Amino acid sequence: MKTTGKDIALNIFTWFLVLVFFFPVFWMVINGFKPEAVASSVNPSVIFTPVLDGYQTAMERGIGGYMLNSLIAASLSTFIAVALAIPGAYALSLRRVKKVEGTLTFFISTRFMPLAAVILPIYIILKNVGLLDNVWVLGLLYGAINLPITVWMMRSFFDEVPFEIVEAARVDGAGLYREIVRIVLPLVLPGIAAAALISFIFAWNEYFFATILTSADARTAPPFLGSFVDGRGQFLSTLSAAATMAALPVVIAGWVAQKQLVRGLSMGAVK
Amino acid sequence: MSKTRAITLGAGTLTAALVLAGCSGGSDSGSGDGEDVTLTLATVNNGQMKDMEQLKSQYETENPGVTVNFQVMEEADLRAAVTADVASQAGQYDIVTIGAYEAPQWGSNGWLVDLSEPLGSDADYDLDDILPPVRQALTVDDKLYAVPFYGESSILMYNKEVLDAEGITLSENPTWEEVSEAAAAVNTDDMAGICMRGKPGWGDLFAPLTTVIQTHGGNWYDEEWNATVDTPEWKEAVTFYKTMLDESGQPDPVSYSFNECLTAVKEDKAAMWADASVAASLLEAEDSPVAGKMGYAHMPVDETDESGWLWSWNLAIPETTQNQDAALDFVKWATSKEYQQLVGEELGWSLVPPGARTSTYSIPEYEEAAAAYAPITLDVISAVDPVQPGVNPQPWIGIQYVSIPEFQDVGNQCAQMIADYIADRSTVDEALQSCQAVAQKAGDAQKG
Numbered sequence: 001m002k003t004t005g006k007d008i009a010l011n012i013f014t015w016f017l018v019l020v021f022f023f024p025v026f027w028m029v030i031n032g033f034k035p036e037a038v039a040s041s042v043n044p045s046v047i048f049t050p051v052l053d054g055y056q057t058a059m060e061r062g063i064g065g066y067m068l069n070s071l072i073a074a075s076l077s078t079f080i081a082v083a084l085a086i087p088g089a090y091a092l093s094l095r096r097v098k099k100v101e102g103t104l105t106f107f108i109s110t111r112f113m114p115l116a117a118v119i120l121p122i123y124i125i126l127k128n129v130g131l132l133d134n135v136w137v138l139g140l141l142y143g144a145i146n147l148p149i150t151v152w153m154m155r156s157f158f159d160e161v162p163f164e165i166v167e168a169a170r171v172d173g174a175g176l177y178r179e180i181v182r183i184v185l186p187l188v189l190p191g192i193a194a195a196a197l198i199s200f201i202f203a204w205n206e207y208f209f210a211t212i213l214t215s216a217d218a219r220t221a222p223p224f225l226g227s228f229v230d231g232r233g234q235f236l237s238t239l240s241a242a243a244t245m246a247a248l249p250v251v252i253a254g255w256v257a258q259k260q261l262v263r264g265l266s267m268g269a270v271k
Numbered sequence: 272m273s274k275t276r277a278i279t280l281g282a283g284t285l286t287a288a289l290v291l292a293g294c295s296g297g298s299d300s301g302s303g304d305g306e307d308v309t310l311t312l313a314t315v316n317n318g319q320m321k322d323m324e325q326l327k328s329q330y331e332t333e334n335p336g337v338t339v340n341f342q343v344m345e346e347a348d349l350r351a352a353v354t355a356d357v358a359s360q361a362g363q364y365d366i367v368t369i370g371a372y373e374a375p376q377w378g379s380n381g382w383l384v385d386l387s388e389p390l391g392s393d394a395d396y397d398l399d400d401i402l403p404p405v406r407q408a409l410t411v412d413d414k415l416y417a418v419p420f421y422g423e424s425s426i427l428m429y430n431k432e433v434l435d436a437e438g439i440t441l442s443e444n445p446t447w448e449e450v451s452e453a454a455a456a457v458n459t460d461d462m463a464g465i466c467m468r469g470k471p472g473w474g475d476l477f478a479p480l481t482t483v484i485q486t487h488g489g490n491w492y493d494e495e496w497n498a499t500v501d502t503p504e505w506k507e508a509v510t511f512y513k514t515m516l517d518e519s520g521q522p523d524p525v526s527y528s529f530n531e532c533l534t535a536v537k538e539d540k541a542a543m544w545a546d547a548s549v550a551a552s553l554l555e556a557e558d559s560p561v562a563g564k565m566g567y568a569h570m571p572v573d574e575t576d577e578s579g580w581l582w583s584w585n586l587a588i589p590e591t592t593q594n595q596d597a598a599l600d601f602v603k604w605a606t607s608k609e610y611q612q613l614v615g616e617e618l619g620w621s622l623v624p625p626g627a628r629t630s631t632y633s634i635p636e637y638e639e640a641a642a643a644y645a646p647i648t649l650d651v652i653s654a655v656d657p658v659q660p661g662v663n664p665q666p667w668i669g670i671q672y673v674s675i676p677e678f679q680d681v682g683n684q685c686a687q688m689i690a691d692y693i694a695d696r697s698t699v700d701e702a703l704q705s706c707q708a709v710a711q712k713a714g715d716a717q718k719g
Binding site: 037040041042043061120123124127132133211212215216219223226227228229230235 | 309311313316317318340342343344345346348351352355356359361363364530534535538540558
């Protein structure tokens, strides 16, 4: 195929966009290896003697415990969201239940409400039942928050499954459980992986609830990163090092699931 | 039972089990004698607090069975988390770090333990050693609701070499006119004459700007809580601030606050800077390129004798704590003279928390380590008046803020309006009229 000038221009533009989006991440990573004075300098510097001070400080402040809490909350929330979204989306797509057909818009509309609007009632309820500062409750809340978007995504994946396959399974006598688990889920597995990863990332990065609803035991990585932001000093290097460490699990998960993710995210793209 | 129902039941049971399993989590925080006690302390992320976290093991060693759990947060997060906790009486924290802005309000609301008696009756603690203006700012109706861990005022910092090269000598109590002329004289393409905060925010732009307004005769409210933002004094002060920044300030001032100006001065991008007194210790730090080159003066004035602000980070005990005795004991330790000695001996004398105790400034090792800035810091903090910082009396205690709950919002909104004016996106009259309306609403709420 002949390469045209338009293709070259598109390539250059694509690379430009990639660099624009990647640059802040690159800068964060190299800032983590700079001495504090170099990291906060107004004259940005790419050449420097790398140090591990930022990483050492983040480790000394106990980043491991905060990341473990993030892992528990994000994993639990992803499990809840996916486990409930599969039957929910199924009822909205392949096995339509008449009475709940209109609920799809309602589902997604719950995402329109800002979290700040619900924090106070949730805080008071958790306080009264003694469940503040509890990482499992945080995971449960994240699961509830991410459920609508997961249902929405899953539904579009289920819509892609040829209905003839489902019909054939039913004719062969498959019950609902077998129809979902044996027939449909293997077909939409990449989609489930994509939805699960997005749900995991949302929960991993959640800041607001984690700051207000936790104190000593359940605090997660995002508010811990926020603790390096100081109006009376410069901790850019430590902040960058801690942020790099906190981003690693998500990057690794995305990299491992890359193949499934690309297939999953493109599932609903071609009609 | 159908498989569908079995799946639903299974998922429900699992969720309930996870939640119940979570219920058993959390730290034990016994309160009785002989029991282990875990104190949870919410604090702000600054150098002094991190030093305390580093030294808490000394306290834990001296007090077996007591564990102090630090929760370090960014300032805005700390405010949000601690306010929610204390206001709803959730009792998650045994000790909280609060600013001078919150202490009188929360104390009046009955949210904090009155520390006057337990600290005042302990001769070893020496409550009278706390710097009087700082103590005054934390006291309501003779009740002390928090004790300072660290305090600061604001001062003028200038690069002596740069000013000397132009033959400029600043007095110890300069006027703003004198300072703006000096800034214009040393301003070059490579170095701003002066760096001042312009970033929108009640704690950013409005910290220095309120003091400039007060020394020009203005203030936020009169004694009857009528907003006085649309007065000629405000207009004169705000116009002066912008003109000085336009003529000899740093480029793009609305993106500058403390950290940005600190970097600019360190890297010879600004010759002068009026900001928190704690900045001096950072400019004189061993790794600072301008250490030994800086001169320090009182915050510039116009109509008043002093124009420095007053801020302190303080330790307070919420009424809801189950561990009041243990919390009080730790607060005493962390704000004692002995703790200051410990910081000096273990971490270095220049790191002793400043601005809290008068006796700090008599420690020979500290006097030597902080010789460049300790005397002026003590002078300024001792001289400011949080009861009447401006020309006219005011119905609240505080200098660069108004001690009412609405002020954070008022300050943030007005700071955005003034920043728009500084960035030439509006006029001074537009900015002040809009701010007046916002401030008046908050003022009306105090009248009832």
